[in-house]
Amino acid sequence: MFEFIAFYAFAAIAIIASLLVIGQRNPMYSVILLIVSFGALAGLYVLLDAPFTAVTQIIIYAGAIMVLFLFVVMLLNVPREEAIASRLGARARRTGAVLSLVFTLEIVWALTRLSVMPVSSGGGGSIGSVARIGTALFTTHAFAFEATSLLILVAMVGAVVLARKEHH
């Protein structure tokens, strides 16, 4: 029963916050609301017996990535989106809204046709144990893990090069 209430509460928070993210004109509010949505997702990960993922969700997403977004929003100091005055503003907007609604209905329709697959609840933390994740990460997936460090290095150099001021 608790799981039932918690799932629907977190799901409602995630959906409403995400809708508000794309409904805001001010990117500052969008970023803050997205942090709320990520917090709700972390709660869902706890319900799914994945505490490690929940903690990394908070630390990496809400803590690191969103702070990066906040810095850029503050740095560029463009609080508001310009009013839509472009060539095919209204029509493109309407088409986009219809397409995304169709996409939502399509996904929900496809998924409700599946037979019910129960997720066993409260399995004693066997899946969620950090030791099991660490073992798999450093043995089976060791190559991918090392490749990730290279990816981070490339991204770091790329970000510095792209955002650098050009002197000439």
Next chain:
Amino acid sequence: MISLNHYLILSGILFAIGTAGVFLRRNVITILLSIEIMLNAVNLTFVAVGRYLNTVDGQIITFFVMTVAAAEAAVGLALVIALFRHRETLSPDAFTALKW
């Protein structure tokens, strides 16, 4: 009883919200935020299916997706800063030099 289907439908709805953001918004930063929403929807699917199959692989791939998202955010925001420096706007309609 909460089943895997609940999680899959929730993640589908979140993904659709992300695509709607990419379609509807005229601000590069909000579009990047919408991409983050979509990445998170996919992460939720991975963790839920991993729980259903009783394997730890779902969480491991989520870990890698988070790393890629961090790299993507760093490079994407650096691009946003460079674009803003050139055109003084964040509207994607202003960046159409490659459009035929």
